[in-house]
Structures are given as structure tokens and as C-alpha cells.
Amino acid sequence: MNYQRSSALFKEAEMYIPGGVNSPVRAFKAVGGDPIFVKSAKGAYLYDEDGNKLIDYIASWGPMILGHAHQPVIDAIVDKAQKGTSFGIPTQIETEIAKLAVSMVPNIDKIRFVNSGTEACMSAVRLARGYTGREKIIKFAGCYHGHSDAFLIQAGSGAVTFGAPNSPGVTQGTAKDTLLARYNDLANVEELFDANNGEIAAIIIEPVAGNMGCIIPEEGFLEGLRKLCDDHHALLVFDEVMTGFRLAKGGAQELLKIDADIITFGKVIGGGLPVGAFAARNEIMEYLAPLGPVYQAGTLSGNPLAMSAGLTMLKELNERPEVFTSLNDKTKYLHQGLEKVLTEAGITFQINRLGSMISVHFTEAPVVDLESSAKGNNGTFKKFFHGMLNEGIYLPPSAFESWFLNDALSYKDLDNTIEAARKVATSL
Ligand SMILES: *Cc1c(COP(=O)(O)O)cnc(C)c1O
Secondary structure, three states: OOOHHHHHHHHHHHHHOHHHOOOHHHHOOOOOOOOOOEEEEEEOEEEEOOOOEEEEOOHHHOOOOOOEOOHHHHHHHHHHHOOOOOOOOOOHHHHHHHHHHHHHOOOOOEEEEEOOHHHHHHHHHHHHHHHHOOOEEEEEOOOOOOOOHHHOOOOOOHHHHOOOOOOOOOOHHHHOOEEEEOOOOHHHHHHHHHHOOOOEEEEEEOOOEOOOOOEOOOOOHHHHHHHHHHHOOOEEEEEOOOOEOOOEOOHHHHHHOOOOOEEEEOHHHHOOOOOEEEEEOHHHHOOEOOOOOEOOOOOOOOOHHHHHHHHHHHHHHHHOOHHHHHHHHHHHHHHHHHHHHHHHOOOOOEEEEEOOEEEEEOOOOOOOOHHHHHOOOHHHHHHHHHHHHHOOEEOOOOOOOOEEOOOOOOHHHHHHHHHHHHHHHHOO
């Protein structure tokens, strides 16, 4: 495939935007080469500036769960735009989407909308600290909760892709209140509670991690965290920015049958527009301004265009829950196909999958946390990534990212992807 125009556009972008991108993982640093520039997208396909058609496995990193430019979402946005795009004054649609979200997600009474997953997680932790009157939080190595200071301690996603776990600019003071634990290691979390008795406000976790590849919580792990939080009067924060409205209508809480205290959202909830949200039971949400003392605000929060895209998306997922079964079946089919062709090619690999999240790791041992994920052979991943791209398959440009399937993918697309993997595997 030819990527001349994309490369030229990237060179120009680099002159005016740091690294040529507005979010680091887009830059292909982990896999080498220049990023492709997208011109448009429809359904399961991306069309780039050189006229290539690619089957998309990132779905804008999750939001486009029903495929790109999904007509009902586009119609809703266009219709709303005609009536004004921002007021900074309440609108009815904010209540409509809040009411629907509260009905779909277990264990929440109220929800506050923000503009990104980062904002949602940052606000959730402030709320947890305000509610408990404690300062420390526990996070897991390899989990990504956005780029706010408290979370840039062994964060996943772009932060781990670049091997710069602790970002300059995060103060020692901030870092000391973030305690790090190993994913799937309950004993490690228990030790932290023992060593910081009465000081821990919350545990924040991706209930299914997607920022160090796709990592599945082991049996009993999340249940154990729930119990530790109850025993120590700390809050359990589920970062469902990836898993919310993707793994099930009610997200990971519903699928894994665990109640969290605060849940954060992003990605799918905005239907492709910039939206985040956080939610909890009344007694916690009432700590938020203007009802309570914990301050949180946003000029463009609850923006009408964003709310109309999100509402249309959630309505469809609510009315057609079979989408989740369909996505699960497609991802399983892809999993089995990839497993077959990689095995036939004699390659060492692990595939992790839950629902419509899946990742391929070129390593021998099971991938259960950041350490085991980091053992993956990045040289092999790079070759695999570029080989697939050359066959017209767009995968996340980093081994530390989950792939996200969208329901516009047909079985023919999946067969083409498996066939491409067969070809690429023989050259690894
Ligand atoms: C993407 C992501 C975030 C950050 O959301 P942004 O909208 O990029 O700020 C937070 N947590 C998780 C689990 C994510 O995957």
C-alpha cells in the first residue's frame, strides 16, 4: 500500500503540533513509521488520504461500537447543531441521557457529565477523597485513567508505550499519594492497606484492563478488592471508560457481577463526541457541588451535540442488547481464527479476550499484569502490525493496547483479517 500523502501530511503536522499528533499513541512511535491520516470512515472501514481502505480494529479507541458515521448518531448531531451548539444553561437532553444511563448501569443513582475520560477519573478521585476525608489512592501498574497528575504513575497506554512511566511535571507530593499495586495480586493490595491504615480513600481500577493489552481479572480478584474496600471503609472506583456500555449494557459491573462505588465513563458514552461521566449512589454524588463541598465544573459539560450523540448511542444499545452478543460472537470468531493461523505458523503467542476486547501478545507465559505484558516481543509485534497494515488491517499501533471490535464488522471482514494474519504470520 502507498502512504505517500499520509507521510507528507504528517511531516507538515510535525511542524505545528508536537510530534505531529494531539495524542501520543497516534504517532506510531512504538511500531515505527509514519502514522496514516484518515480522510473519512464509514461502518467498519477507514479511508485514508492516499485512498486506501482499511478494516478498523480501534473504533476510535472504543466509541464507535456500532461502526463509524452511524446514521442515527449523525442525524441526531446535525439536527441538534441547527438549534445552537452550546449555551452554558441547562437543557432537557442532559436529563434524558442521565436518566437512561442510570437505568442501564447497576448501582448508580446520579451521574455527572464531563468532556473526557481523564476528567471523569480525576473528578471521581477528588469525590472519593472528599467523601472519605482521606488522601491516598491505590492504582494498578499498567492501568490508565487518563493523563491527570495522580494517575501518571506507571500508567498504561501511551505512557507505557514510551517507557516513561513517571512523567516529569508530576510533583513528588502528588506521587506520594498514589500507591501502586500489581494487577491480579490481591495480597499486594492487602499489604498496602495494612501499611497505610485508615489513609486510603479509594482503589481505582479498570475492571477489565485495556491499556496494557487486554487483561482479564482473575477469579476472585475484584471480589477481593470489593471486600478490602468494605473492610477498610474505602471506595471502589471502577474506571469503565473502556468497558462501560461495551462489555454489556451495564458494563463490567453487570458482566462480572460486582458493585463499585463510583464508576467512570468515556468513549462509548459520547457516541464519538468528547464525553466523559462519573456516577455513584446518592449519598456519594450529593457530596458534589452545588449540593456538596467537592467542586467540579465544566463550561462545555453536557454540551448539546455531545449529549445528542451519546443519547442516540445509548438508546440503541439499550433497545438492541443483542449487539453485545453479536460483538462477543464476532470477537470469539476472530480469536479462534487468529489462534489457528498463528499456531500453524509456529509462533509463540497469547490471546486475551473478553467481550469485544481482545489483544495478541507475542510471549509464552499468560499475560495477567503489566510485567507479563511487557515480556511480549515488541519486534514481532511491530512486524505483525506493519504486515497487517499492509494487508489493509488497522490494529492499535502498540502492543499495550486492546483492540476494539465494532458491530459493523462482517464475518467476511473477520475472514479477511484472519487470512491477512495467516500471510503475515509466515513472515514473522
Ligand atoms: C481512554 C481511557 C481514559 C481516558 O479517557 P480520555 O477521554 O482519553 O481522557 C481513562 N481510562 C480508561 C480506562 C481509558 O481507556
